[in-house]
Amino acid sequence: MSIIEAIFLVVLQPIFWLGFLLVAGIHFKRVKSERSHYHVAINRDFYEGRHYLKNGILFSVIGSAILIAIGVVFPLYWVLIYEATAFLVILLELVWDVSLFFLLVTCLLPISIQAIRTLAPQLLSTQIDKIVPRDFNSASFMLLCTLFFLFRWLMIRRFSPEFLVPQVRQGKRGRKLVSYTWKEFSVVPLIVLVPGSFSQELVPFWPLITFNGKHYAFLVLPLVLSGFVRIWRSSIRTGAANESLQAFRLFSFCLCGFIVTVFLPQTAAVFFAVLVLLVILRFIQRYAKMKKKGKWYVETYDGVRVIAIQPNTPAAKMNLEPGDIILECNGKTIANENEFYMALKLVPTFCSLKVKTYEGELKLTESAVFTDSPHELGLILFH
Template identity: 35%
Template sequence: MEFLKLIGTFLIQPLLWLGILWTIICYSLRIRGDRRNFKIALNKDFFEIRHFIKRGILWGIVGSLISLIIGCYLPMKIIVLYEILAAVAILCTSRIDLSTVPLYILGILAVLRHPTILPVILLLLGFNYFVKGRLTHGENTIWFTPQIKQNRRKRRLAVYRWSEFIVLPLMVYIPGTLMEKLFHFLPLFHFGEVHFGLFILPFFVSSAGRIRGEQIETRMQAVQKQNLILAVGAFVLAVVAWLLPHLGIWWIILMLALTVGIHLYHYLQVNKNRAQYIEVSEGIRVIAIRPGTPAAKMSLNPGDVILTCNNQPVMNENQFYAALQLDSAYCHLKVKTMSGDLKITEGAIYNDSPYELGIVQFRKLN
């Protein structure tokens, strides 16, 4: 019964419902953007809420077990401050990933006011980075909806954004006899004269960014690697902060330096790559594949350029669909990948419905 009440305190947390509400808003914005750019919704699947629930529960269980075993505890005033900062971070998720910023702020405050909880903050930061990397593990390219932009030369290009976030239930200890009065229904443990209660913290984790000139799979692998490095760095510094608490400010500075260094390195690496998902004059640039269509079963990827269709050169949308109608049941494509390699792919299509192939390209300008 007490455990059910504990779960109830999590289900009424404003941060959790803000996360659910923002997930719905992000889905609506994605569908609206698709219809503005392509006149149709490319992927009506509400995968955002499915990921939010499934991954939130999974990592909430894993994180809670680790937290209880290690003994992570936070004062209630730190929890309240975290939830306020995390709420602001959620509202920025569609544009920028700020899920670790509240923890960095709490880390600085811990050095100034509560040095004993700095190792806990660093552990939570490491857990955040680890889960952040797993949020983009195995991401399917159909979940990356293109947005149409213009470069400096006024040529159209596709930019891909991703925004995955969860508010997971993370169980932590809350110290102090005050908790008995304010939260008398919470399970309490007594170690001598020290009292600890249990609290389910709504823990916000997100992974967001954009892709302009990299292959989606390559970018996601880089994101996972970066977050794994940062997670390991935070875990190591948590142990060091526990052993050498009087040097706490230096551990925060070192963690910030590691974060900035990794992101700066990636920024410089990306700028070396001149390739973009840009509109081409020879062939047809594939910018997305609609799920559940014949094209989804072919080995096509965003960024590929279709050179020929059924052995006919194609330069625009009209030529492409005219070539498709040469064979009412099958489609044979010659394709150049983003890396410049040539490949042949083929597959069945819907009879008398070549427009339902499922390849998304730049719309013809009026």
């Protein structure tokens, strides 16, 4: 298959562009919400769309090259079922992070069928053979899980605090609380091989290869991918690092599972069951740790809490992060937002801050301010 044909297969996918339109909708909704709650857009950059395209195209090239080079084959009917249900999953991504759940559910069907064939073949009818042929190796699905966690790990490694979306709510004791979410979503069009020459019967110029007397057609499998971080009782850097580590561990486990199942196909069900268990335990362990340790990002009476930082502003140059508490401004101790703005006006073109981080460390930072408006500093505070 030529490079031009490969690009044609990817660009032709309507589901890829549907995902891009939904990402554009997410961006406009976020900016509108920020202007409504904070009277300013925290980050007006359309980074969601830029990252969607970069991740989708880059991961498509990497994943497709791996799948074709290894010669991994997927059942035709399973690919068609996956593509049909992927449209619904993309719509659900607007509300929930369901990409991992969708991947596990869709891989569970063929792996379970192969396991039942090994243990109790009399329980399955011959009609099942159309969905998952008897000679099919379940290692293909372990490789698909491997690519998913590899891409999620690479996606989370690009995390930056400037992409966090703050969510403020009222606490039980009258003070405001803020939590943070970061989510990037993409559709990765993976070019995969399926047995048969049906494609050329429908579209004569569709790419087709022949190996050992068998025909294989190229189809595009839209891998729904998301990176998700939610922070509410841990430092931002720690929260992102933990999510990255978990994704890398799951990638490593799936990679080992794929290598083993290539030679021992009957072990696929065991590795997949352990993978599902690890995912469930990860969610339980994460929330258990959150409730046992750490403190909320809460409105404070000892200084002012920074909710967010606008990119490319003096505040961003001062290496301030969401969750920092400003204790002093231009040499003046402050206890609330009004005192902070009054201290800023003492030196309109310069700002020096004493800050306490989420971990409780003290730091001094300073920067020039180009106008005498406090909002030009680039800080988003509790109001």
